[in-house]
Amino acid sequence: MHAIILCGGSGTRLWPLSREKTPKQFLSLYSKRSLLQETFLRMREIMPAENIFFSTYGKVSAEKVFQQIKQVESEIKKEQIILESEKLNTAPAIAGAVRYLLQKSKINKDEPIIVLPSDHYIGNKNEYLKTVKKAMENTKDNVGTIGIVPTGPETGYGYIKKGKQEQGYFRAEKFKEKPDKIRAKKYLKSGDYVWNSGMYIFNAKTFLGELSKYAPKIYQAAILRNNKDFLQKFKKLESISIDYAVSEKSDKVIIFEGDFEWNDIGSFDSLSEILAGNQEKSRRQQQSIPPDQNLQSLENKQKNYQQR
Structure with a gap:
């Protein structure tokens, strides 16, 4: 198994604490370690450090990632940091990172990959790791996501409606935009919805297959062998989230419920x-x-x- 930690966010919602040159993933907000370091250390408990990769934009950010991870993992290599050639949204970034793992690290196309933000809070680490391991072991040829069990009528998160329950997970029926308070209360009361955490689990074969159906331009870039050709095509791609590009359209998305004191730290x-x-x-x-x-x-x- 491998992990891709997305580190290119700007963290503007926590301004002025989080700024363009020092977004929140590099800040120590609730412990002595930064959010990025906390994210890495959680992943290191379930996979070797060399299997954890980082995707970010800009050489300055890449160097910050390297220096921060070096503080907690002396064996980190710069080859584990994937430098995005353009600051686009999560769909192109993830596609570029999967391409990198396939071509540079030679991973198996059937091997599970988890993609996760670098700047979230996890209060119950043991329960979180239990959920992640379950998802990585059971997603198989689906696109798994960890849906957070709501604790209140939150209007700052997107929601996912749960569909048919299968063994250990639910089919995703519908992705919903951030609701107003009235709608959020209805979602909560129904018990049919989870918060969209932005964490995804899939293998490269399934991910590329879904890209080819729903985001063909991104797919065409992701399968290019020549790096120069890839860079030229990548910078012309639409800046679009993985939710809009794939998840909201795919019938392969499944939900693993997570109840581990999660927060995206989107406000003071x-x-x-x-x-x-x-x-x-x-x-x-x-x-x-x-x-x-x-x-x-x-x-x-x-x-x-x-x-x-």
């Missing part, structure tokens, strides 16, 4: 909730932690950035 409110929750966990474990220390630290960070 969500970050405050994470810090407050972690603080409460720490209080239970050791009563000596000063109250509101982490929340005060966040407030100080915001003030410092705003004064710059």
